[in-house]
Amino acid sequence: MLLENKKALITGSSRGIGLGITKRYLEEGCEVWGLCTKDSPAKAETEAFAKEHGVAYHEIHANVAEVENLKLVIKDALKEAGGFDILVNNAGITRDGLSFRMKLEDWNSVLSINLTSAFIISQIISGDMIRKRAGSIINMASIVGLHGQGGQVNYAASKGGLIAYTKSLAKETGARGVRVNAIAPGFIETEMTAAVNEEAQKAWLETIPAKRAGKVEDVANTCVFLGSDLSTYITAQVIGVDGGMGA
Ligand code: NAP
Numbered sequence: 001m002l003l004e005n006k007k008a009l010i011t012g013s014s015r016g017i018g019l020g021i022t023k024r025y026l027e028e029g030c031e032v033w034g035l036c037t038k039d040s041p042a043k044a045e046t047e048a049f050a051k052e053h054g055v056a057y058h059e060i061h062a063n064v065a066e067v068e069n070l071k072l073v074i075k076d077a078l079k080e081a082g083g084f085d086i087l088v089n090n091a092g093i094t095r096d097g098l099s100f101r102m103k104l105e106d107w108n109s110v111l112s113i114n115l116t117s118a119f120i121i122s123q124i125i126s127g128d129m130i131r132k133r134a135g136s137i138i139n140m141a142s143i144v145g146l147h148g149q150g151g152q153v154n155y156a157a158s159k160g161g162l163i164a165y166t167k168s169l170a171k172e173t174g175a176r177g178v179r180v181n182a183i184a185p186g187f188i189e190t191e192m193t194a195a196v197n198e199e200a201q202k203a204w205l206e207t208i209p210a211k212r213a214g215k216v217e218d219v220a221n222t223c224v225f226l227g228s229d230l231s232t233y234i235t236a237q238v239i240g241v242d243g244g245m246g247a
Contacts (some may be wrong), residue, residue, distance in 0.1 A: 002064050002228040004029035004165075009084045009125065010118070011064060012091030014040030015024060016190035017140065020216030021088055024142075026050045026057060028224055036092070039050045064091050065109060066119035075119035075125045083132060086126045087144045090116035090140040094192060099153045102135045109152045110160045114158035115165065122169065124125040126178055138226050140219075141182040141238065143246045159184075163238055170236035179235035186242025188214040209241030 001122050012018035013034025019042055026049055034046070034057060043059050050057035062073040078084065092114045095106035097221045118139055129135025136211070144152055144158025163182050170180035187193060187204045193213070196204075197231050205213065221242050225231050226239070 001027075001029035002049045002224055002230065003086070006030045006085040006227070007033070007081045007083065008086035008088065008227065009033045009035065009074075009081070009121075010088040010090060011035045011121065012140075012171050013046075013059070014042055015184070016192060017188060017219050018088075018090045018215050019046070020220040021090065022046060022057065023049060024217070024220040024224050025086075026053050026055055028228075029042075029053065029055060030086070030227070031055045031057075031081075033060055033081060033193060035060050035062060035064070035073070035077075035207070037061060056087070064121070065112045067120055068166070070117065070120055071124065074121050074189060078124060078128060082241075083128050084125055084236060085134065086136045086138070087122060087129075088138045088223060089121060089162075090138075090196070091117060092140060092192075094152065094155050096151050096155065096196075098151055102145070102154060108129045110154040111158050113160045114155070118162060119165065122180075124175060126169070129178045135178040136227050136231075137166075137169070137178065137180040138223055139163075139180070139182045140224055141184045143184050143186045143240065145243050146184055146238070146240075166238070167236045174235055179226075179231070181231075181235060182238045183222055183226070184238050184242065184246065185219050185246040186214055186240070188219055190216060192218070204245075208243040208245045209247070212243060214241060214243060 012034035
């Protein structure tokens with residue numbers, strides 16, 4: 001198993017891509033602390049799935065936009081786990097709209113949940129990883145953070161910022177054994193993309209060389225690779241999981 005005896009903290013573990021990553025990590029022998037806002041409908045099933053694979057799943061709760069509480073929750077999890085080998089900053093939201101009409105509140109909430117939370121959580125977890133001279137941090141960016149997208153200035157800015165943050169943090173921590181990479185998914189089938197209207201979904205599909213939407217497993221498998229010892233010389237990278245869309 002690729003992640004045997006490792007411990008991971010994964011944000012946004014209740015559904016979509018985060019749930020997919022959580023399940024692949026459990027399958028690979030990793031003990032997972034999954035963070036979401038409240039008791040998730042998937043909690044009992046994920047705990048049972050973990051048990052089947054001989055590991056444990058711990059669901060923890062915080063709104064990542066509430067910084068002081070977030071810090072306490074992450075510190076508690078770190079203490080309980082005794083250190084994490086892998087951190088996946090995956091929690092994210094969209095609040096789409098054209099820039100000239102966008103409310104400051106929608107700009108701020110997207111930046112805070114998609115970008116600032118990764119900084120807050122990584123600051124706590126990477127301190128411990130640096131002391132141990134080992135760790136892998138994976139930030140869930142987006143193809144939109146590389147290329148931009150009309151109607152998503154807040155989301156694109158948050159993901160572009162996350163990419164720059166990833167590369168910069170990797171340069172700070174590389175010599176201390178901590179790798180930091182980003183994944184840039186294209187169009188992946190989850191609740192987030194189900195909210196996109198059918199016409200826009202069709203238009204996106206046209207632009208994908210693979211001619212299909214991505215599955216959460218496509219992203220989860222890349223996360224397994226980046227969390228595992230198969231990727232020990234890979235840091236400061238942005239890996240597209242987009243069926244060729246961003247090429
Ligand atoms: P999703 O199905 O909407 O799931 C979002 C996850 O984030 C949920 O677990 C949710 O927890 C958590 N979350 C949201 N706001 C939170 C908050 N304030 N505090 C704590 N947790 C919060 O989204 P997804 O499609 O799986 O996307 C996951 C990540 O991939 C996001 O960062 C997204 O930007 C990125 N991404 C997705 C796509 C795509 O095509 N789907 C493409 C590119 C990038 P609750 O259930 O508790 O709300």
